[in-house]
Amino acid sequence: MSTNTNIIKSFFNRPLATPTDLPPQSAKSIGLMMNAILADVFALYLKTKNFHWHVSGPHFRDYHLLFDQQASELLAMTDEIAERIRKIGQPTLRSIEHIANLQRILNNNAVYVEPSDMLAELREDNQTLTFNLREAHNVTSQFRDIATSSFIENWVDQAERRAWFLFEAARMPDSSNH
Structure with a gap:
């Protein structure tokens, strides 16, 4: 093998070494925790x-549009999370299997789910994500990772908003007001 080939091969086989001022163990802890968040977001x-x-059902259009808007918001989060993990020198998720191993949001493989159950399940999942994000914020704050903490604060607000919209969409009219 030529010297140039060895140099190129060693360059592409070296560990990911993005520079960061975070201590290595702090970056590793944050990376592991944020990969679990990333898995949760992909699952949700x-x-x-x-x-x-x-x-x-009768609210098809409203729910269809609501779910699509919320899914788009979640998908946008995935790149922000993964890039933040890489900025601190850590590897990100690599496969569906990796997601499945880390996710804490449960799958729903049912053939049919009542629309009201969809709303309730997604609301609960967004509340679970909010809880997990708050736990992650505790860790990032402890390690003084201000940038990740700042992202998390925005993601908590987004998850709370999604849960609120799902709650309101599921409310039944109050017959006492009629």
Whole structure:
């Protein structure tokens, strides 16, 4: 093998070494925790798209559009999370299997789900994501990772908003007001 080939081969086989001022163990802890968040977001994204594709009933259009908007928001988060993990020198998720091993948001493989159950399940999942994000914020704050903490604060707000919209969409009219 030529010297140039060895140099090129060693360059592409070296560990990811993005420079960061975070201590290595702090960056590793944050990277592991944020990969779990990333897995949760991918799981919630896919469930939200699943419900978007399979919703039916008298509120079809409203729920279909709501789920699509929320799925788009979740998908946008994935790149921000993955890039943040890479900025601190850590590797990100590499496969569906990796997501499945880390996710804490449960899948829903049911053939049919009542629209009201879709709303309730996605609301609960967004609340679970909010809880997990707050736990992640505790860690990033402890390690003084201000940038990741700042992202997390925005993601908490987004998850709370999604949960609120899902809650309001599921509310039944109050007959006492009529």
